[in-house]
Amino acid sequence: MFSVTVRDHIMIAHSFAGEVFGPAQKLHGATFVVDATFKRPELDADNIVVDMGLAGAELKAICGALSYRNLDDEADFKGVNTSTEFLAKVIADRLTDKIAAGDLGAGASGITGIAVTLHESHIAWAGYERTL
Amino acid sequence: MFSVTVRDHIMIAHSFAGEVFGPAQKLHGATFVVDATFKRPELDADNIVVDMGLAGAELKAICGALSYRNLDDEADFKGVNTSTEFLAKVIADRLTDKIAAGDLGAGASGITGIAVTLHESHIAWAGYERTL
Amino acid sequence: MFSVTVRDHIMIAHSFAGEVFGPAQKLHGATFVVDATFKRPELDADNIVVDMGLAGAELKAICGALSYRNLDDEADFKGVNTSTEFLAKVIADRLTDKIAAGDLGAGASGITGIAVTLHESHIAWAGYERTL
Amino acid sequence: MFSVTVRDHIMIAHSFAGEVFGPAQKLHGATFVVDATFKRPELDADNIVVDMGLAGAELKAICGALSYRNLDDEADFKGVNTSTEFLAKVIADRLTDKIAAGDLGAGASGITGIAVTLHESHIAWAGYERTL
Amino acid sequence: MFSVTVRDHIMIAHSFAGEVFGPAQKLHGATFVVDATFKRPELDADNIVVDMGLAGAELKAICGALSYRNLDDEADFKGVNTSTEFLAKVIADRLTDKIAAGDLGAGASGITGIAVTLHESHIAWAGYERTL
Amino acid sequence: MFSVTVRDHIMIAHSFAGEVFGPAQKLHGATFVVDATFKRPELDADNIVVDMGLAGAELKAICGALSYRNLDDEADFKGVNTSTEFLAKVIADRLTDKIAAGDLGAGASGITGIAVTLHESHIAWAGYERTL
Numbered sequence: 001m002f003s004v005t006v007r008d009h010i011m012i013a014h015s016f017a018g019e020v021f022g023p024a025q026k027l028h029g030a031t032f033v034v035d036a037t038f039k040r041p042e043l044d045a046d047n048i049v050v051d052m053g054l055a056g057a058e059l060k061a062i063c064g065a066l067s068y069r070n071l072d073d074e075a076d077f078k079g080v081n082t083s084t085e086f087l088a089k090v091i092a093d094r095l096t097d098k099i100a101a102g103d104l105g106a107g108a109s110g111i112t113g114i115a116v117t118l119h120e121s122h123i124a125w126a127g128y129e130r131t132l
Numbered sequence: 133m134f135s136v137t138v139r140d141h142i143m144i145a146h147s148f149a150g151e152v153f154g155p156a157q158k159l160h161g162a163t164f165v166v167d168a169t170f171k172r173p174e175l176d177a178d179n180i181v182v183d184m185g186l187a188g189a190e191l192k193a194i195c196g197a198l199s200y201r202n203l204d205d206e207a208d209f210k211g212v213n214t215s216t217e218f219l220a221k222v223i224a225d226r227l228t229d230k231i232a233a234g235d236l237g238a239g240a241s242g243i244t245g246i247a248v249t250l251h252e253s254h255i256a257w258a259g260y261e262r263t264l
Numbered sequence: 265m266f267s268v269t270v271r272d273h274i275m276i277a278h279s280f281a282g283e284v285f286g287p288a289q290k291l292h293g294a295t296f297v298v299d300a301t302f303k304r305p306e307l308d309a310d311n312i313v314v315d316m317g318l319a320g321a322e323l324k325a326i327c328g329a330l331s332y333r334n335l336d337d338e339a340d341f342k343g344v345n346t347s348t349e350f351l352a353k354v355i356a357d358r359l360t361d362k363i364a365a366g367d368l369g370a371g372a373s374g375i376t377g378i379a380v381t382l383h384e385s386h387i388a389w390a391g392y393e394r395t396l
Numbered sequence: 397m398f399s400v401t402v403r404d405h406i407m408i409a410h411s412f413a414g415e416v417f418g419p420a421q422k423l424h425g426a427t428f429v430v431d432a433t434f435k436r437p438e439l440d441a442d443n444i445v446v447d448m449g450l451a452g453a454e455l456k457a458i459c460g461a462l463s464y465r466n467l468d469d470e471a472d473f474k475g476v477n478t479s480t481e482f483l484a485k486v487i488a489d490r491l492t493d494k495i496a497a498g499d500l501g502a503g504a505s506g507i508t509g510i511a512v513t514l515h516e517s518h519i520a521w522a523g524y525e526r527t528l
Numbered sequence: 529m530f531s532v533t534v535r536d537h538i539m540i541a542h543s544f545a546g547e548v549f550g551p552a553q554k555l556h557g558a559t560f561v562v563d564a565t566f567k568r569p570e571l572d573a574d575n576i577v578v579d580m581g582l583a584g585a586e587l588k589a590i591c592g593a594l595s596y597r598n599l600d601d602e603a604d605f606k607g608v609n610t611s612t613e614f615l616a617k618v619i620a621d622r623l624t625d626k627i628a629a630g631d632l633g634a635g636a637s638g639i640t641g642i643a644v645t646l647h648e649s650h651i652a653w654a655g656y657e658r659t660l
Numbered sequence: 661m662f663s664v665t666v667r668d669h670i671m672i673a674h675s676f677a678g679e680v681f682g683p684a685q686k687l688h689g690a691t692f693v694v695d696a697t698f699k700r701p702e703l704d705a706d707n708i709v710v711d712m713g714l715a716g717a718e719l720k721a722i723c724g725a726l727s728y729r730n731l732d733d734e735a736d737f738k739g740v741n742t743s744t745e746f747l748a749k750v751i752a753d754r755l756t757d758k759i760a761a762g763d764l765g766a767g768a769s770g771i772t773g774i775a776v777t778l779h780e781s782h783i784a785w786a787g788y789e790r791t792l
Contacts, residue, residue, distance in 0.1 A: 001526075002481045007519040009385045013277035013293035013334070018178045020237065022185055023332040029277035029293010033386050046414045047477035052520055053418055068287040070277070081179035085134045105416065121273045122297050122782060123139040124184055130133075141781045145673035145689035145730070150442045152501065154449055155728035161673035161689010165782050200683035202673070213443035217398045253669045254650060254693050255403040256448055262397075265790075266745045271783040282574045284633065286581055310678045311741035316784055317682055345575035349530045369680065386518060387535040388580055394529075405649045409541035409557035409598070419596035425541035425557010429650050464551040466541070517537045518561050546706045548765065550713055609707035613662045651667040652712055658661075 001113075004049040005037040006056040010067035014082045021081075027072070032087065033119040034063060036095055044107035051105045058103055062094045084118045084126035092116040092128050099132065133245075136181040137169040138188040142199035146214045153213075159204070164219065165251040166195060168227055176239035183237045190235055194226045216250045216258035224248040224260050231264065265377075268313040269301040270320040274331035278346045285345075291336070296351065297383040298327060300359055308371035315369045322367055326358045348382045348390035356380040356392050363396065400445040401433040402452040406463035410478045417477075423468070428483065429515040430459060432491055440503035447501045454499055458490045480514045480522035488512040488524050495528065529641075532577040533565040534584040538595035542610045549609075555600070560615065561647040562591060564623055572635035579633045586631055590622045612646045612654035620644040620656050627660065661773075664709040665697040666716040670727035674742045681741075687732070692747065693779040694723060696755055704767035711765045718763055722754045744778045744786035752776040752788050759792065 013029040036059045038050045071082045080086070092114045099108050115129040145161040168191050170182045203214045212218070224246045231240050249259040277293040300323050302314045335346045344350070356378045363372050381391040409425040432455045434446045467478045476482070488510045495504050513523040541557040564587050566578045599610045608614070620642045627636050645655040673689040696719045698710045731742045740746070752774045759768050777787040 002485070002522070002524050004481055004522045005520065007386065009387070011288075011292050011294050011385070013291050016178075020178050020180070020183045020186075020239070024275075026332050027277050027334045028275050028332040029295075029334075030275050031293075031295040031385050043479070043481060046412075046416050046479075047482050048416070048479045049481050049522065051416045052480075056519070068290050068292040070291045070293075083175070083178075083180045084184075085136055085175060085181050086179050089134070107416070121275070121295050122271065123188070123273070124137065126134070126136045126181065128134050139782065141783070143684075143688050143690050143781070145687050148442075152442050152444070152447045152503070156671075158728050159673050159730045160671050160728040161691075161730075162671050163689075163691040163781050200686050200688040202687045202689075215439075215442075215444045216448075217400055217439060217445050218443050221398070253671070253691050254667065255452070255669070256401065258398070258400045258445065260398050266749070266786070266788050268745055268786045269784065280574075284574050284576070284579045284635070307743070307745060310676075310680050310743075311746050312680070312743045313745050313786065315680045316744075318680075320783070347571075347574075347576045348580075349532055349571060349577050350575050353530070371680070387584070388533065390530070390532045390577065392530050403650065405651070407552075407556050407558050407649070409555050420539075422596050423541050423598045424539050424596040425559075425598075426539050427557075427559040427649050464554050464556040466555045466557075517539070517559050518535065519537070544706075548706050548708070548711045548767070611703075611706075611708045612712075613664055613703060613709050614707050617662070651716070652665065654662070654664045654709065656662050 001039055001041055002043055002049050003037050003039045004052055004055065005035050006052060006059055007033060007035050008056070008059045008063045009033045010063045012067060012069055012071050014071040016081050018081065030120050032084065034059065034091060035117040036091065037115040038111050039113035039115070040110045041112065042110065044110055046107065050108050050111060054104050058095065058098050062091055084120050085128060088116040088118050088126055088128035092130055096130070096132055133171055133173055134175055134181050135169050135171045136184055136187065137167050138184060138191055139165060139167050140188070140191045140195045141165045142195045144199060144201055144203050146203040148213050150213065162252050164216065166191065166223060167249040168223065169247040170243050171245035171247070172242045173244065174242065176242055178239065180239070182240050182243060186236050190227065190230050194223055216252050217260060220248040220250050220258055220260035224262055228262070228264055265303055265305055266307055266313050267301050267303045268316060268319065269299050270316060270323055271297060271299050272320070272323045272327045273297045274327045276331060276333055276335050278335040280345050280347070282345065294384050296348065298323065298355060299381040300355065301379040302375050303377035303379070304374045305376065306374065308374055310371065312371070314372050314375060318368050322359065322362050326355055348384050349392060352380040352382050352390055352392035356394055360394070360396055397435055397437055398439055398445050399433050399435045400448060400451065401431050402448060402455050403429060403431050404452070404455045404459045405429045406459045408463060408465055408467050410467040412477050414477065426516050428480065430455065430487060431513040432487065433511040434507050435509035435511070436506045437508065438506065440506055442503065446504050446507060450500050454491065454494050458487055480516050481524060484512040484514050484522055484524035488526055492526070492528055529567055529569055530571055530577050531565050531567045532580055532583065533563050534580060534587055535561060535563050536584070536587045536591045537561045538591045540595060540597055540599050542599040544609050546609065558648050560612065562587065562619060563645040564619065565643040566639050567641035567643070568638045569640065570638065572638055574635065576635070578636050578639060582632050586623065586626050590619055612648050613656060616644040616646050616654055616656035620658055624658070624660055661699055661701055662703055662709050663697050663699045664712055664715065665695050666712060666719055667693060667695050668716070668719045668723045669693045670723045672727060672729055672731050674731040676741050678741065690780050692744065694719065694751060695777040696751065697775040698771050699773035699775070700770045701772065702770065704770055706767065708767070710768050710771060714764050718755065718758050722751055744780050745788060748776040748778050748786055748788035752790055756790070756792055
């Protein structure tokens with residue numbers, strides 16, 4: 001299995017509901033360094049998994065639509081705990097939609113899996129992995 | 133599949149038996165930066181894999197019981213080569229026991245896999261991964 | 265010159281005033297990975313710059329008083345742009361006060377300089393350095 | 397499953413054929429930081445996955461045979477796009493051959509999988525994973 | 529003293545003249561991860577060292593003019609060993625010119641020092657630091 | 661001022677004397693990732709600070725003479741607390757001696773400063789800087 005990963009980041013405010021979150025129930029914020037991995041069993045005609053430039057640009061667009069916001073105020077996340085692992089799934093699903101829409105190039109149709117990791121600090125990160 | 137990882141570290145002395153270990157047969161030591169990953173297919177009622185604060189605290193407790201010791205003198209490891217990969221399994225198994233005992237919270241019962249990586253330097257690390 | 269550095273982190277929400285900040289004028293947030301460096305020309309009687317455990321504990325206390333908050337609502341920062349470089353100074357000054365108060369141990373009186381770096385992402389960080 | 401990873405690097409020049417590569421169609425170069433991971437379900441008689449020193453030495457030999465070259469001029473890669481993901485497979489396959497030849501020691505015969513990751517910058521990396 | 533650092537990277541081919549360079553006398557290549565640090569004793573009216581977005585954009589422009597090239601063929605570097613430390617100076621000097629030209633904003637006139645570090649691998653980096 | 665840094669590591673056992681060290685008074689160990697930086701105001705005739713290959717080889721030799729040992733048993737360190745900052749000075753001084761002996765090449769005579777940083781974990785490091 002081959003893979004390619006590109007990295008970007010978002011900076012957001014949010015709060016959590018639930019005693020399990022302790023002090024993180026208050027409005028606070030995070031930088032999430034976002035790693036998006038694309039997987040496929042065979043390379044395409046150009047000998048690559050995906051156009052890395054295009055993959056980076058589309059990840060940047062997804063990050064741009066999430067960043068510099070208070071996620072508590074976003075319609076998409078009303079009443080939802082926007083945990084690191086949940087946000088990893090949001091980004092993985094949006095990348096999947098972009099592949100289906102052809103935004104990562106025709107060759108990207110051979111991609112069979114996506115994994116997204118969000119690093120929230122030097123001591124904690126979370127991820128979501130799915131097939132296509 | 134969702135995952136959450138927390139990081140801590142231990143600082144230990146030990147030696148190895150066996151020609152394959154070369155100079156590491158002598159008493160020496162290591163810092164192991166420990167990454168513990170928890171996996172599950174669906175998030176819990178709080179939209180998380182595990183209470184990250186609790187996961188970090190329990191990992192710290194496990195690391196505390198291993199750190200600042202000469203592992204050659206520990207009853208648990210008598211006559212055992214405490215290789216990086218072996219120690220990764222020790223920590224993964226102890227985390228599994230804690231989950232079974234409810235120490236990571238009731239929600240943690242949905243965790244289906246654990247992976248532990250121990251970084252021994254900037255050029256070498258080892259790990260162990262298991263299901264629950 | 266000798267130095268010792270310890271690392272911790274904070275997770276905060278804030279916004280900025282001023283066109284120069286572009287989208288960061290909106291309420292957003294950040295993880296700041298905080299590196300605090302202590303410097304002195306000669307080691308103390310224990311052959312160290314500072315008690316590393318105590319330095320880490322006091323840095324954690326300072327970080328705890330800043331973290332999981334919306335800095336826009338904090339009395340200390342009313343009407344202030346809490347830029348990364350400004351926050352580095354806040355933490356450096358608070359560490360300096362702790363040294364003066366003896367909170368880092370008697371040996372710490374020999375510390376002559378402090379530098380604090382705040383990493384806000386994998387591609388940006390800021391710092392402040394001062395003498396004591 | 398246990399794993400051990402060792403890291404080395406190569407510094408090469410190359411160019412790519414195909415519009416998808418944009419400016420990278422011109423002769424340029426890269427540092428690839430190479431992580432080679434060895435996997436097996438059970439440890440060997442020495443309680444390890446592989447002799448880490450030997451694994452590092454053999455990875456260094458493979459890297460040495462690729463590094464400080466213009467890959468466009470290498471007979472092995474004539475007319476091939478030496479993408480990061482493709483080079484990860486080259487290194488994984490060469491390591492597999494070395495294991496089969498006994499170069500990683502007799503104990504290494506129990507290795508069941510190899511994964512190789514090549515980091516081309518702080519924001520992009522690629523890999524290849526195979527069974528033995 | 530305050531500082532702000534932004535990171536970008538270049539990917540280039542080059543060769544060196546001189547026996548001291550050993551195998552690096554052959555055409556090869558490198559990724560240089562570039563850290564550009566701006567320093568000043570006091571913050572500007574916006575409470576910052578420099579507009580971080582603008583600093584990143586101008587560093588990207590400088591990197592873009594160097595990247596995806598064989599430096600041996602560039603008029604600027606004819607007959608010059610484009611060592612990592614030399615390239616750090618090239619980038620620091622170009623950033624200095626941009627500050628003088630006002631490209632980093634009016635507030636940037638208060639910047640008194642620039643440091644540039646180029647990481648060529650996980651085990652080697654080089655830098656250049658200057659006053660303005 | 662120009663600089664070049666090379667990285668290596670040591671793995672040692674040791675213990676500390678003094679209540680300030682808490683649990684580290686017991687025999688334990690550490691991996692120290694060692695960064696050695698060489699500084700000079702002007703580049704040499706080859707346009708470099710130092711022969712990076714030679715600098716790496718000599719650092720490796722110094723590390724080799726310290727690694728895979730219990731420092732408590734070493735004649736050089738009898739009755740000495742081998743703190744991270746103290747060991748940084750040991751390595752910086754040994755590098756200085758090598759430069760004086762010509763082991764880093766004739767060009768290295770222009771080096772005016774050395775800085776050594778030892779990373780003992782992901783959250784703590786220490787250093788020593790000196791002129792030549």
